[in-house]
Amino acid sequence: MTQVELVEVVKRYKEVLAVDHVSLTIHDQEFLVLLGPSGCGKSTILRMIAGLEPISSGEIYIEGQLVNYKAPKERNVAMVFQNYALYPHMMVQENIGFSLKLAGQARASVSDKVAEVARALQLEALLRRLPGQLSGGQRQRVALGRAIIRNPSVFLMDEPLSNLDAALRVQTRSELLKLHERLQATVVYVTHDQVEAMTMGHRIVVMNRGIIQQVGPPQDVYDMPVNLFVAGFLGSPSINLFKGRLERHDQGWLFSNSWLRLLLAEEFGARLAALDQDPRGEVTLGIRPEDLGLAASGVEADFYGEVHFLEPVGSDKYVSLRVGEEELMLRTAPRLTLQKGQQIGLTLAWSRLHLFDAAGRNLFADSRAAVAEVASR
Amino acid sequence: MQSARRLSEAEHERLRRRYNWHRYRTAYLFLLPNLILFALFLVLPFFWVLYLSFHEGGILGAPRFVGLKNWSFILGDKIARQTVLNTLLYMLLAIPSVFLISLGLALLLKRIVRGSATIRAAIYFPTLSPIVLAALLWIFVIHPDFGILNFFVRALGFAPINWLGTGTALPTIAMLEVWRGIGFWTMLFLAALLSLPQELYDAAMIDGAGPWAQFRHVTLPLLRPTLIFAFIMATIWNFQLFDSVYILTDGGPQYQTATVVWYIYKNTFQFDKPGVGAAMSFLMLLIIMIMSLVQLAALRGRR
Amino acid sequence: MAVPHPQVRPASVRLEIEQAERRSRRRRALRLVLSYALLLLACAVAIFPFFYILSLSFKQSTALVTYPPQWIPNPPYYGNYTTLLFEKPFLRWGLNTLIVAGSVTLIKLLIDTMAGYAFAKLEFPFKEQLFLFILATMMIPFAATLIPTFLIVRELKLQNSYLGLILPALASPIGIFMMRQFIESLPTDLENAARMDGCSEFAIYWRIILPLIQPALVVLGIFTFMTQWTAFVWPLVITNTDEMRVLTVGLASLKGQWVTDWGLVAAGSVLIMLPITILFIFFQRYFIAASLAGAIKE
Numbered sequence: 005m006t007q008v009e010l011v012e013v014v015k016r017y018k019e020v021l022a023v024d025h026v027s028l029t030i031h032d033q034e035f036l037v038l039l040g041p042s043g044c045g046k047s048t049i050l051r052m053i054a055g056l057e058p059i060s061s062g063e064i065y066i067e068g069q070l071v072n073y074k075a076p077k078e079r080n081v082a083m084v085f086q087n088y089a090l091y092p093h094m095m096v097q098e099n100i101g102f103s104l105k106l107a108g109q110a111r112a113s114v115s116d117k118v119a120e121v122a123r124a125l126q127l128e129a130l131l132r133r134l135p136g137q138l139s140g141g142q143r144q145r146v147a148l149g150r151a152i153i154r155n156p157s158v159f160l161m162d163e164p165l166s167n168l169d170a171a172l173r174v175q176t177r178s179e180l181l182k183l184h185e186r187l188q189a190t191v192v193y194v195t196h197d198q199v200e201a202m203t204m205g206h207r208i209v210v211m212n213r214g215i216i217q218q219v220g221p222p223q224d225v226y227d228m229p230v231n232l233f234v235a236g237f238l239g240s241p242s243i244n245l246f247k248g249r250l251e252r253h254d255q256g257w258l259f260s261n262s263w264l265r266l267l268l269a270e271e272f273g274a275r276l277a278a279l280d281q282d283p284r285g286e287v288t289l290g291i292r293p294e295d296l297g298l299a300a301s302g303v304e305a306d307f308y309g310e311v312h313f314l315e316p317v318g319s320d321k322y323v324s325l326r327v328g329e330e331e332l333m334l335r336t337a338p339r340l341t342l343q344k345g346q347q348i349g350l351t352l353a354w355s356r357l358h359l360f361d362a363a364g365r366n367l368f369a370d371s372r373a374a375v376a377e378v379a380s381r
Numbered sequence: 382m383q384s385a386r387r388l389s390e391a392e393h394e395r396l397r398r399r400y401n402w403h404r405y406r407t408a409y410l411f412l413l414p415n416l417i418l419f420a421l422f423l424v425l426p427f428f429w430v431l432y433l434s435f436h437e438g439g440i441l442g443a444p445r446f447v448g449l450k451n452w453s454f455i456l457g458d459k460i461a462r463q464t465v466l467n468t469l470l471y472m473l474l475a476i477p478s479v480f481l482i483s484l485g486l487a488l489l490l491k492r493i494v495r496g497s498a499t500i501r502a503a504i505y506f507p508t509l510s511p512i513v514l515a516a517l518l519w520i521f522v523i524h525p526d527f528g529i530l531n532f533f534v535r536a537l538g539f540a541p542i543n544w545l546g547t548g549t550a551l552p553t554i555a556m557l558e559v560w561r562g563i564g565f566w567t568m569l570f571l572a573a574l575l576s577l578p579q580e581l582y583d584a585a586m587i588d589g590a591g592p593w594a595q596f597r598h599v600t601l602p603l604l605r606p607t608l609i610f611a612f613i614m615a616t617i618w619n620f621q622l623f624d625s626v627y628i629l630t631d632g633g634p635q636y637q638t639a640t641v642v643w644y645i646y647k648n649t650f651q652f653d654k655p656g657v658g659a660a661m662s663f664l665m666l667l668i669i670m671i672m673s674l675v676q677l678a679a680l681r682g683r684r
Numbered sequence: 685m686a687v688p689h690p691q692v693r694p695a696s697v698r699l700e701i702e703q704a705e706r707r708s709r710r711r712r713a714l715r716l717v718l719s720y721a722l723l724l725l726a727c728a729v730a731i732f733p734f735f736y737i738l739s740l741s742f743k744q745s746t747a748l749v750t751y752p753p754q755w756i757p758n759p760p761y762y763g764n765y766t767t768l769l770f771e772k773p774f775l776r777w778g779l780n781t782l783i784v785a786g787s788v789t790l791i792k793l794l795i796d797t798m799a800g801y802a803f804a805k806l807e808f809p810f811k812e813q814l815f816l817f818i819l820a821t822m823m824i825p826f827a828a829t830l831i832p833t834f835l836i837v838r839e840l841k842l843q844n845s846y847l848g849l850i851l852p853a854l855a856s857p858i859g860i861f862m863m864r865q866f867i868e869s870l871p872t873d874l875e876n877a878a879r880m881d882g883c884s885e886f887a888i889y890w891r892i893i894l895p896l897i898q899p900a901l902v903v904l905g906i907f908t909f910m911t912q913w914t915a916f917v918w919p920l921v922i923t924n925t926d927e928m929r930v931l932t933v934g935l936a937s938l939k940g941q942w943v944t945d946w947g948l949v950a951a952g953s954v955l956i957m958l959p960i961t962i963l964f965i966f967f968q969r970y971f972i973a974a975s976l977a978g979a980i981k982e
Binding site: 404409411416423492508511512521564624627645649663673 | 715716719720722723724726727729730731732733734736737740795796798799801802803806807808809811814817818821822823824825826827828829830831832833834835836851852854855857860885886889910913914915916917920921931932933935936939946949950953956957960961964965968971972975976
């Protein structure tokens, strides 16, 4: 069942299109993440679903009803704001119960429901406090409580974790997911943090400049980014990208630029040959740090590089390599000893290699499957 | 593959209009009371004053159209010219005095900490009084026989001065307004001074500047926008001098303290020449509007 | 040649340093004393006339013209006050002023916050033009519109009435600017959260915005109240009976053209300043903030 549907939604500010013909279907009980850099339009979409931002053109349906011209309170959606937006002059219990009080519910029934929600979020001890007396994490829970109590069709969350410190963020992430399951709610979640997106979303929607770049389950989007932007946005440290020419010789496919001549492996070449589009010409090669390996002794390296500096993070070691004029990042086991300036041989995981054409599109992306709900431009 | 929109453009237009109307209606309702009041008591009078200036009568009887008669009258009337001169002279006396004293007091206040609140309260006190009250108060200050000023004059060995007499009346009124106004301007300048960044003074001190040099090279340049703003504001306010003249001198002696607003009042409510009053009102309106625009321009430019 | 140890300065140098320090300390102390002296002089000049009139209010009119002046009247004469309060309509004047100033203040607080909220947070067509319009009306001085306003009020048959005193006083744009500026500083998501919770626009204004701008309300309230308390020209023009006069006009009427009972004038002045003084002592900061805010339009 569809909970929310966006059809060709546009948001125009003067001459700029903040949201550019976005179409999207959000399913019941789905946890959908809108991911992208600031200014990409994700918050604007959220606010348009909420009814806080008028829609320039297009249509939004919630539970089958057109909501373009409905006030927020008529849409049965609840929102958790980035800065929580708690009413500073009201106690926690008044903040949570405000919507019910406005709806005219009896005071007894309101306080019962508030107590229930407070129990679920462990806020019972704080009910009579003012927002100014709460910590960030507590305020966030109150904001959640305020949304939950309304039992809406859709929960909208606008970067709710961005104001929490790192440890609290991780803890709250899992709590949010548990809550989502328990409430069996539909959630539309906006963030610029790709770790959040990857760990939380059933599906993620990657956006840039008002246009949906890719929609899909997190791992799919990570493994098969449909363009350069998505490839670069997901993954930390980010994917290694370098430009060059792709040519076909008798020996096979050759990727070359000013500092690298790479003969592509046979199985990879076979995939290239099977493409509809002719891949030859200016391309960008992409390989993630974890898909580069050190050539074992006796194995011929695909190419060589010089160790520039090392970043041990405890569980892994990230090695910055100089290859020609470019820098590559490589992920290896944490206790491997390497010296700065050391020359090492590298191997590629060929099945994980990406090639993007001159326009930035992934040559191997199945345009039907991965880009199902993207409006092509 | 693109999903198609399900409603036609026309239906969207219709629904959008209705929805927007609901949204805008609230905003307009919030503005309505003020807009009605402004229309009735500011905009309408603005045009009516001009209309009246071309008429005679209107207060006691019906207005009669007389064309430019009132305008030529005020341009030729000696008293009308005198009122403008008086008002300007008064401003020339009062504004620099009040600024100098207030700025000085503000600088002094900036240095001290102990008792600062009480001193501020005392200096500000006269500003709290209605002008008429201050004027009545000053009758005791300037009274030839038992006034405070003449007490000191006599103590110094001079003959008591008639402060509201010829030649001294206008400066006396200026003195009164300055005395009353110092509280306000001191607070204004003090607030401006306190907002100046301390680092510049520290830097100047390191460079060896003494207090006077600091004032000339740090304080004054930084205060320029405030001073300009204050000057124009003072000009606009003081141009409308009326209350103290009404109480103390009724324009005399020999129209030496007659001001523009006083003359408007007289013409309208005593001489039954509201047309003349209206013409002067409109003239004053134009002058003040120009000064306000200058103020706005000066402020915008300074940003 | 013995080189002096750096830590031990010769006695002569030490003495010089001490003398220099003492001199600069003296200079600074002198400057401070001078500052205080000047400031206290200013305080005296500001306050003295009020004390003088306080003492005069307890003297009989005939005894005013004494030389040398008697600072603390002994015995104090209460006749001025009794005459003022019981024979003259002073209490009535006070009531009128209270009603007018109070009504104008309350109404202004309501309509200016509503308008300020609309300009600060709501979107609607012609918003910019309307704002410029209000900005423009700021440039119209009241004195210039005196005559037509008088005619309008008379046309509405409101001369010599409370409404006649109150209505024109409501047409002042300063409050809108003050409120707009203050409300702008409230986080927008606050009203958005309220909208999502189901608040109507008026409820947002009433339940969310108003409680959060209390300091601004106090400042605007004091500013409006004081402006009305001290207003003179308009009440002078629009009222013509003792019953409807306000304190300022009433006080002025005590000064006759030929003969004046100065004791009454003094007593009246004291009574008018009394409530202001009490309020001022408690709300000093707000008073000064109010006068500054009223002056600063931006």
